[in-house]
Amino acid sequence: MKERTRRVFTRFLTVNTYLTFEELSKEFRISERTLRNELVLINEYLAENNYPIVTTTRGKGMKLVLSGKEPKKLLSQVGGDREKDYYRPNERFLALLLDIADTTKTTLLYEMEDKLGVSKSTLDEDMRKLRQFLKEYAISVVSLTKQGIVLQGDERSIRSMLYDVINSMTNIDHLMGYRDTDAVITFIDKFVLDYLDKRVLQVLEEQYDAVLKKSRVEINHVYRNQIILFLGVWVRRVQEGNTVSELAKVRAEVGENPVRSFVDAICTEFALYPSLNEIKYITFTIESFNPKDMNNSFDWVTAQLLAIQLIEHVEKVTRIPFSQEEEDLYEGLYKHITGLLSRTKNDLQVINPLKDTIKESYALIYNAIACFSKQIESYTRKPLSEDEIGFLTIYFSTSKSRMKQDEQYIYQAVVVCNHGISTGKLLAANLKEQFNIEIVAVLSSYELAFIDKLDVDLIFTSIPISYQKRPTLLLNPILRESDKKEIQAFLLQNKDKRRSMPNEIDATKLMQDILALIVESGGKVTRESYQRVEDTFKEYHLKFNKREIQPMLQDILKDSNVLLKQDCRDWKEVITKVGLPLVKEKVIEERYINAMIKSVEEFGAYIVVGKHLALAHARPEDGVNKLGISVMTLNEPVNFGNEENDPVKIVFCLAAVDSYSHLNVMKSLIELINDEEKLDQLIVAKDVKTFNQVLYGNKVMK
Structure with missing residues (x-):
C-alpha cells in the first residue's frame, strides 16, 4: 500500500463522522479524482480482508463503519504489509547513518548490503548521498582499518547533526509515546528507538518532570520533548566515550540551578562521569531551548522590542485589534522570541509538526508574520524558519479566538x-x-x-x-x-x-473609560484616586489586568535627566555620561554602567535600535533600584559599530526592574524610532522645554 493511500486510510480509521471529497482533497492537497482512486484501493484492501468497505451517503459524505476492536486492528496492520527486508530510501539513509554513528560496533559496507537488502551499486549511491548531506555539518565519512566506516568531525557538530536528522524524520511527540506495546511503530521510529534506547528516553522524561517541575521551572512541552531527544543523543555519545574537546571555548562557570540539578540527576541515573566541560556544554544547550526570563541584556530588550513591534505590525496588516489581548499575547511572544534568539545563537532549531496546517488555517496572520521576518533576522543574522513562523502564528491565533469567545x-x-x-x-x-x-x-x-x-x-x-x-x-x-x-x-x-457557568468580566477597559471621563470632566487623576477606583472594582470581584496600568515615558523621565548637546569621545563615554544622572538619583548603582558597557563588548552594538538612536541598558540584577530613564543628545555623533544605524545622535538609558513595568516606555521609544522627523527635531533641540514639547506633544519646531 502506498504511503498516501495509507494516510487517507488512517483518516477514515480515526474518525466517527462523515468525510467529504472536498475536505479530504484540501487536507491531503490532492485532486478529488486522485482521492477517488485512493478510495478504490482502500475498499479493495478492506474487501480482501473481509472488512466492511467505505460507503457514501448522499448529502453527508463517506464513512467507514467498523465494530469493536476492528479499527485498532486495522490501524496496526496499516504499514505492516511490506516485506521486512524492504526499506525505502529515507529509511535506508537513517539506518545507515545510525549504524555508522554507533561507535560500539564495526560498520562494514558489504554487511550493510545484506542488512538493508540492496545491491552494491544502490548502497554506493546511498553513501554518496550521505557524504553530501554530512558536508553541511563539516563531517566526513572515512574507512579505518580496525573501526570500519566512521564519522569524523567536531563532536558538537555530530551531536547537532544526529539531533537534526532524528527531529526532521520522526514526530518526537509520538516517539515519546511508544511505551504502549500496542502502538503502531514505523521502521524509522524503530531505528531511532533502538539507537537512543526506549528506556533511556523514559528515564529522561521522568527526570525532567521530577527535577524541573519540582523546581517550578516553566515548561513548554514542545521544548521538553526536543530537549529529551537532544539529551538522548548526548547520553548515547557520552556512554560511547565521544566527548567535546577540552580546548573548545565554553560558557562561563555554571552555577547551581534547576538545569544543573537536572543534568546531575541524569549523570547519576546513567552512571556517567563527564568532564566539567561536558557539564557546561549540555547545561548551556538545555538553557538555549528553554532560557530563563531575561537570560541576558541582549535577548531581554531585543525580545521586548520585537514582540511590541510584531503585535503592532500584525494588527496593522490584519486589522484585528490584538492590543485588546496584549497582556497574554505579549507575554507569550516575549518568552518565545527570547528562546528563539537564544536557540539561533547556538544553531538549535525546534521542529513544528503542524506548520503546514497552521500556514493554511491561519494564512492571513502567518503571512503578516512572514513579512515581519526580516526585522527578526536583522538580529539573528539567519533566516527565520517556517517552523518558527508557525509557532508565532499560534500566539496570535489563540488571541484572536479569545477575543471572539x-x-x-x-x-x-x-x-x-x-x-x-x-x-x-x-x-x-x-x-x-x-x-x-x-x-x-x-x-x-x-x-x-x-x-x-x-x-x-x-x-x-x-x-x-x-x-x-x-x-x-x-x-x-x-x-x-x-x-x-x-x-x-x-x-x-x-x-x-452540560453545565451552567457564570460570566467573568474583565473590568480593565471599563476602569480606564471611567478615568478618561474623570479627566474630560475636569477632574485630576492621582495615584490615590486611581487606587480608590481599583479598590471599588475589586469589591465587586471583577477581574483586573495589572499589566495594563504602567507608567508612561513622561511619568518617569525627569527634566534633570535630559542632557542636551553633550560632547563624548567614544561610545563608552556616551553610555557612562547618560547613566550618571540615574546614579546620582540612586535609580541605578555605578556597576550598572559597567554592565551596560560590558554587554556591548560581549554582544556588539545591538543597543543601536534605530537610525541614530541607541537604548543603553543591562539586566535588572546588574544594579537597578527602581524604574528610571535618562536621555542625552550629542553635539557630534558617535559610532557604536552598527553599520546600519550609526552614527548615534541620541541615546536613552533604561533602568528596568522587571519585564513588564516599562512597556509603555518601550512603546514610546518604538514610535520614536519610526518617526524620523520627530527624531531630527529632538536631536537639534537646544533646551529641555523644547525637547519635551517635541517628545510629548509632537510639535514641530520653527
Whole structure:
C-alpha cells in the first residue's frame, strides 16, 4: 500500500463522522479524482480482508463503519504489509547513518548490503548521498582499518547533526509515546528507538518532570520533548566515550540551578562521569531551548522590542485589534522570541509538526508574520524558519479566538496535547470559541493522572490515549471541518454533561473609560484616586489586568535627566555620561554602567535600535533600584559599530526592574524610532522645554 493511500486510510480509521471529497482533497492537497482512486484501493484492501468497505451517503459524505476492536486492528496492520527486508530510501539513509554513528560496533559496507537488502551499486549511491548531506555539518565519512566506516568531525557538530536528522524524520511527540506495546511503530521510529534506547528516553522524561517541575521551572512541552531527544543523543555519545574537546571555548562557570540539578540527576541515573566541560556544554544547550526570563541584556530588550513591534505590525496588516489581548499575547511572544534568539545563537532549531496546517488555517496572520521576518533576522543574522513562523502564528491565533469567545460555557473539559503548550492553548481557545466549552486545563500525555483531580466531564485530545473514566474525543490540534463535525456529534452524544457557568468580566477597559471621563470632566487623576477606583472594582470581584496600568515615558523621565548637546569621545563615554544622572538619583548603582558597557563588548552594538538612536541598558540584577530613564543628545555623533544605524545622535538609558513595568516606555521609544522627523527635531533641540514639547506633544519646531 502506498504511503498516501495509507494516510487517507488512517483518516477514515480515526474518525466517527462523515468525510467529504472536498475536505479530504484540501487536507491531503490532492485532486478529488486522485482521492477517488485512493478510495478504490482502500475498499479493495478492506474487501480482501473481509472488512466492511467505505460507503457514501448522499448529502453527508463517506464513512467507514467498523465494530469493536476492528479499527485498532486495522490501524496496526496499516504499514505492516511490506516485506521486512524492504526499506525505502529515507529509511535506508537513517539506518545507515545510525549504524555508522554507533561507535560500539564495526560498520562494514558489504554487511550493510545484506542488512538493508540492496545491491552494491544502490548502497554506493546511498553513501554518496550521505557524504553530501554530512558536508553541511563539516563531517566526513572515512574507512579505518580496525573501526570500519566512521564519522569524523567536531563532536558538537555530530551531536547537532544526529539531533537534526532524528527531529526532521520522526514526530518526537509520538516517539515519546511508544511505551504502549500496542502502538503502531514505523521502521524509522524503530531505528531511532533502538539507537537512543526506549528506556533511556523514559528515564529522561521522568527526570525532567521530577527535577524541573519540582523546581517550578516553566515548561513548554514542545521544548521538553526536543530537549529529551537532544539529551538522548548526548547520553548515547557520552556512554560511547565521544566527548567535546577540552580546548573548545565554553560558557562561563555554571552555577547551581534547576538545569544543573537536572543534568546531575541524569549523570547519576546513567552512571556517567563527564568532564566539567561536558557539564557546561549540555547545561548551556538545555538553557538555549528553554532560557530563563531575561537570560541576558541582549535577548531581554531585543525580545521586548520585537514582540511590541510584531503585535503592532500584525494588527496593522490584519486589522484585528490584538492590543485588546496584549497582556497574554505579549507575554507569550516575549518568552518565545527570547528562546528563539537564544536557540539561533547556538544553531538549535525546534521542529513544528503542524506548520503546514497552521500556514493554511491561519494564512492571513502567518503571512503578516512572514513579512515581519526580516526585522527578526536583522538580529539573528539567519533566516527565520517556517517552523518558527508557525509557532508565532499560534500566539496570535489563540488571541484572536479569545477575543471572539462567548463567555457562557456549558461544558467543562480538559485538553490533552503533546504538540506544545501554545498549540494546546490554541485548541482550547477554538473549542471555547466555537462550542461554548470551558477548558479547565491543558495537559500532556504524561499528566493524565491529574484528570482525576479536576472537575471535568469531557476530554479532547490530539494524541491517542487510554483513559476510560471520561468521554474522550481524538482531534487534530488545528481544527479541520471534519473535526468540527465530530465535536458537534460528540457534544450531542454527551448533552447530559452540560453545565451552567457564570460570566467573568474583565473590568480593565471599563476602569480606564471611567478615568478618561474623570479627566474630560475636569477632574485630576492621582495615584490615590486611581487606587480608590481599583479598590471599588475589586469589591465587586471583577477581574483586573495589572499589566495594563504602567507608567508612561513622561511619568518617569525627569527634566534633570535630559542632557542636551553633550560632547563624548567614544561610545563608552556616551553610555557612562547618560547613566550618571540615574546614579546620582540612586535609580541605578555605578556597576550598572559597567554592565551596560560590558554587554556591548560581549554582544556588539545591538543597543543601536534605530537610525541614530541607541537604548543603553543591562539586566535588572546588574544594579537597578527602581524604574528610571535618562536621555542625552550629542553635539557630534558617535559610532557604536552598527553599520546600519550609526552614527548615534541620541541615546536613552533604561533602568528596568522587571519585564513588564516599562512597556509603555518601550512603546514610546518604538514610535520614536519610526518617526524620523520627530527624531531630527529632538536631536537639534537646544533646551529641555523644547525637547519635551517635541517628545510629548509632537510639535514641530520653527
